[in-house]
Amino acid sequence: MPYARRVRWERFFEDLEDQLAAEWEAERAALESEAERLRLARVELRARLVALAHGAEAPVTLELSDGECAEARVTAVGADWLAAAEADGRRLLIVPLRAIACAHAAHGDLLRSARPIEERDRLAERVTLALALRDLARRRVGVAIGTDARILTGTIDRVGADHLDLALHEPGAPRRAAEVRGYRMLPLAAVAWVRIDAAAGVPAV
Missing domain, CATH: 2.30.30.600 (SH3 type barrels.)
Structure with a gap:
């Protein structure tokens, strides 16, 4: 049982890490997209x-x-x-x-x-x-x-x-x-x- 519990926790943390990484990538992409829109707005x-x-x-x-x-x-x-x-x-x-x-x-x-x-x-x-x-x-x-x-x-x-x-x-x-x-x-x-x-x-x- 302790081993199964440890495996479940490891998977939980891995899933959490993947989720945080995905959210960070989405946030970074949104910031880059907004920065690009602002840059283009100044292009003559x-x-x-x-x-x-x-x-x-x-x-x-x-x-x-x-x-x-x-x-x-x-x-x-x-x-x-x-x-x-x-x-x-x-x-x-x-x-x-x-x-x-x-x-x-x-x-x-x-x-x-x-x-x-x-x-x-x-x-x-x-x-x-x-x-x-x-x-x-x-x-x-x-x-x-x-x-x-x-x-x-x-x-x-x-x-x-x-x-x-x-x-x-x-x-x-x-x-x-x-x-x-x-x-x-x-x-x-x-x-x-x-x-x-x-x-x-x-x-x-």
């Missing part, structure tokens, strides 16, 4: 795009505020804009983050972009759209600019705090007085995208 769109720039396996499709839709690979992310190489490889798209209406990404890339990553280029966090466009103006890069109303082509002459001056001319034509057919002053808030020749390279970030 820019951080997801940075992750896509550094690790996406497939191109994304960007739907923009003016109705433009482009399949491209995100190559750089500034403070409030991104650069993406279009699928044809010949053109580069510069997009203010506020102009992104929707981004289609492969499911695996979408999941990976939600994981924590370390910012690889802290300088890029401080390069605004205005600074990127000033780089294009300095280099006299020909551009096409999409707005909700129209597409304008030419060369950016100067960039202010919240607007730019555009000399209008035909795509591919140099910015010469004889080629310029007008000037426009555009609020940066009206710009949905800027398209340049990929050979011009990404603006300095």
